[in-house]
Amino acid sequence: MKTAKIGLVGLCSPIESGGERHDELIASATTVLGQAGMEVVTAFRSVWNAGDALHVCDQMREADIDAIVIMDVTWVMDSLKYIFIHELKVPVVFWAVPYPETFSIGCVQNFASVLKTQGIKFEYVYGLADDESLISKIKKVAIAGTAIRRLKTMRVALAGPRQTWRVAGPQDMSLEEWDFSEKLGPTIIHLEMEDIMGEAEKISEADAARTLEELKSRTGQIKCSEEVMLQSAKMYMATKSLAEEYNLDGIAAECYPRYGGLMNQVASWLADEGFVVDTEGDIAHTVLQFILNLLTDNAPCVLGETGEVNNEQNYLVVCHEGSSPSSMAASMDKVVVNPSGETGSFVGVPVKQMDKVTFADFQGAEGKYQLFAATGSTLPVSREEWADAGEKMVMKLRSDSMSPACVVDKMISEGFHHHIVVKEGDLAEQLKVICKFADIKFVSI
Structure with a gap:
């Protein structure tokens, strides 16, 4: 910032x-x-x-x-x-x-x-x-x-299928997009996954191989075929090219279920470059990650969802499909890239121990939005725990002030989305002030 x-x-x-x-x-x-x-x-x-x-x-x-x-x-x-x-x-x-x-x-x-x-x-x-x-x-x-x-100057692309139809509103966008944009400021740009894929097809195997070699130091152990990794490199290059062409600050891309795995490795690589790619078309949490990245220059955000509530040992297990930045692992030898579908992959990251993190969620409609934020820490994830969770992104998140069951209960009772964004550092109070002046309801624990 x-x-x-x-x-x-x-x-x-x-x-x-x-x-x-x-x-x-x-x-x-x-x-x-x-x-x-x-x-x-x-x-x-x-x-x-x-x-x-x-x-x-x-x-x-x-x-x-x-x-x-x-x-x-x-x-x-x-x-x-x-x-x-x-x-x-x-x-x-x-x-x-x-x-x-x-x-x-x-x-x-x-x-x-x-x-x-x-x-x-x-x-x-x-x-x-x-x-x-x-x-x-x-x-x-x-x-x-x-x-x-x-x-107010942010540009976020929504890459995914839309049809020209309407009930009583705009033909190829939703009123929800319009409301969100008017309230918070970001301009939403419509792209298609085919736009990224088409740009990737123009890239030669040789150029993709050179890029893949440049990214080797932050890729981890590869269990995918060379063909899959070259495709990931092409998608990475294509995404960067389109982001530059449209002057984008983030992309909410379709992945699951139609394009499973195509953007996961791309999202991981770009996260460590400070650019947000969400792989489930989630505009709100793309914007939330963008805000959190504005506030500090340290490690990128991790997006996930609750997979387990462990009250006995006082932590939530937060997981995701495998699009997290590799820098969130304690070391690169713990990161594994596994195949997903025919041409996709997912990045397995057991998230490292962090003494202070902020975890947040964002939800709303029709100009009425609310943001949840609290502080906590993350615990080390063992090899066995990571494997049991499917070798995806796995994080053990502990709240500073509330039991894991109470955290989940609070989020459900307040109507929050299932996605959680985690960022290293104590940023909850800063988010509270931003919410105040942006006229967003702030929910804390």
């Missing part, structure tokens, strides 16, 4: 106490926010009236900020803050300073009640720039703003 760009402005009133602190407060805030890893666009002037506010809004719009911090240096009128809310339409944090004579926190509370009535999301902080938790909260909002804006 690019560095979050956050605007910073101080508001003052000529008839209230505290305005003389403006320069010192804004200077210290600018320094500390920058040290925390944000790009800070500081207002070129303090704001005392509507004219000042409009000029600063022009500055922030030109700077293309992701979020803004508005510091109530003194008590100010609601109409002054309204200008920033209405003009900029980015996530906002109100900063109250701890000087009693300014009534700064009361001023924030007053305007918060206005925004609550209007259904406008916001955050607030109270204190000075030396408060690490305050700065951390602001940074989460800045990152949320960056992620939400990036979602």
